[in-house]
Amino acid sequence: MRKRIPSDGRWIGSIPLIAATFFMLILLVFSSQADAFDPTTGVHKTILPNGIRVLVMERPISPTVSLYIRHRAGAVDDLTSRTGAAHLLEHMMFKGTTTIGTVDYQAEESLRRRISEARSTLKRVLEREGDESSEAKELAEKIDRLEEEKRSLIVSNEIDRLYRERGGVGLNASTGYELTTYMVNLPANALELWARIEVDRLMNPVFREFFSERDVVIEERRQVVDSRTERQLRELFLGTAFIAHPYGRPILGWSDDIARLDIDYLTRFFHSLYRPANMVIAVVGDVTNSEVLSLINNYFGALEPSPADDLLTRSATIEPPQRGERRAVLTSSANPRLIMGFKKPTAPAREDYIFDIIENILTGGRSSRLYRSLVIEKELAGDVFAVNGSPGILYENLFMVEAEPLDGVSLADLESAILDEFERLKQTPVSRRELQKAKNGIRADLYRMLDSNSGIASVLSYFEATLGDYGYLSTYLDHIDSIEADDIQSAAAEYFVKKNRTAALLEREETP
Template sequence: MKRILLILICVLVPASCTQPVTVQKDSSQAVSGIKDYRLNNGLKVLISEDHKAPVASFQIWYNVGSINETQGKTGLSHFLEHMMFKGTQKYGSKVFSNLVQKNGGVDNAGTTRDFTVYYQNLASDRINLSVEMEADRMINLFLKSEDVESEKKVVMEERRMRIEDDPEDFLLEQVTAKAFTTHPYHNPVIGWMGDIASLSREDLMRYYKTYYAPNNAVIVVTGDVNSDEIMKLVTKHFGGIPSAPVKALSVPTEPVQKEQRRLTVKKQAKLPLIIIAYHVPSVPHTDAYALDVLSQIFSGKSGRLYQSIVKKEKLAINAFANYSGIHKDAYLFYWGGTPAADINKLETAMFKEIEGITAAPPTEREVKKAKNQIEATFVMGQDSLFFQGELLGMFELLGSWRLKDKYLDGVAKVTPADVQAVAKKYFTPQNSTVGILIPEE
């Protein structure tokens, strides 16, 4: 199963460029090493200096994702991400990426259910390119009608390839949509095909003007940089961009699920598949840490699912348990696998494993091993400047970048009793949604 990433401003808004710009600095940053600033237009800036190598990662996170979309307009966040590479008056289509590549860097972007990020990894003495160009496209995006219609076909083809022609991802999408009846998490990030086809330039421009504003963004810079110099650049290019009246996000609360939901999907596929989803909380809810440990106990070739269902009973070719607590609202814990022969026997075996963890706690050894694996992945991953920035950006948009430092503390406190408690609390029959993929000839 796949595991589920301005100089022109002063011409267009001259009045704002004449206003004084102040920078507020967080005084509680000494312990973490993170420099925390905010401009008077609301732009948050986080800087982590790391001088081991002459490289840096520049990331700008917008507090907008598919959770902000309404019915009939799904896919706007992802579509707009594509259009952000179509150019401004100063930097034409593909000029941004070409300039980054010519200077030895890489750039990309990603849209999730909760946020959108654009980033460049560059030699640290080229970071001024990122600052200037990202400021430019925050306010001066072209959004030509012909580009919108052309890119719409690209996005629709992307949906066909990634979702509709991929049986696993198609089933995952259907299970998620079945599990959420009211909350916007019902909708896929890429959007429904009919909605994508109907999106217009006006829809995109309205969305852009609503959410792409300094007071709805966070800049994260990690690497071989000088914080004072970075802030001079950020203030110069972003300081004159006016803030926007971004409304606080208000989404309907998902009703408590009171009975098991089931669906069957028939698709051209080589093998059948089962996915079981349970509603669970996200970070910073205290149960999220125990759910993370539980997921690790059952994952991988040394995990319970593989050892029991795949290796011992030989009922499955593969099996997985997948949980990510990085969501603004409560999301889903996924279980699943590909049967070796009988999918009904695999479903019975998987529910037996789930019931087993609700009936008895895991061993101290299992919990300690899981916590060590989580810590190792979390700590070693930060050898990457990009991953350092990614953690800061995600946690900041979840509430505060300081949650990053509390994450491992939360995991460390998890006990076997905690793991059993969350299993009993959330892995109930009435809280489950079961999806079955049946291959067609």
């Protein structure tokens, strides 16, 4: 469990070597306590009448509390022509409410209606007369004046200010393929402030500055993806691996799709997918279960269950079986890079546990197989890492390896060396010592993830929201401990085969 929990679709790197060594020492010294470790001990789960699932862990180590709200709404819910909606909605949820982020909401709303009417009129005029007509220019100037007047009524970033003034840290949000998450850490005595703010923005959201924020997201895509070839390669890789399933679409969305998103569609998306039945709340810190439930019932209990929009009910197209290798090439002046992946069952299938161990064996530290072979011994790569379970957990996913060759090393040689290590897993059983080392590494990583209120709240809410049961964690290490060398050999032989392989190569473009 080194990179199990995605936040925004990016692949997370390995834990620092010093941290891993520290936790390994803990395991060696306190092995008897480790054997009895159950990360779900002390978790209280309650389902409210409206369907919200609440997880509470009392952890009075410091007078603080970590709070996570996860919605089962993500990029897999974007329609084909409306990619990026889930991510843009995440941005808009910070724009305030009818009482937060405004000087005078009634005046602001009146201006919003006038602007909307003027935009509709301008659209008709542009279609009829073009943008050079005097009427079109007058309407554009009128819209600019109204927008300026409306901006004078807006208080930007007020949600952030309210939290900071009460000692809040780590206020953030993320959109993944399957979830959108909102989190913050607060002094325990500010719990009610959190409830008031979060319920207000669920009951009375106002999507202020929509067009400018939409432009911000388009610019974000330009900076994060269009200007970074490694991110373009990852998009190409996923689009090649998943030709039907929405895992093949980018979380940020395509620029043209983002530009077509409007407030009406985003409002529809919000009401359909941010429903109470799609919500999981995790509260971990210096609280009691009774006080948390009383507070959450008083505030979140007022959220009414709403029916799903038929058009936006999650029903992702199942990826058809892959019957041959898929390859894609991106040319650029950037350093060459290689991504290789194999489809496999997702959690909680037994194969998923096996691939967690394979991930650790291949790239779990400097002594792991791929790092030692490619980086240290053969000097083929400057960087290599593996990820099990990319890019999501709800559907069949990928075991993938990404590597960057050193100068003078061909992608073909690098790919061949990686495939050699896969063949080695098929042909030769992993030694008992190496297998135990991988299991210990996984255990250490899980401990690291659960060493803070925020880490616990994140992990608990993630598995409750995706797999429907945070209790997955309670037996996770037992399943890991049950894996034997022949399990690894069998899984490698079944899934590390050419017809199940997808590869994306970033090749250096030839100069004329």
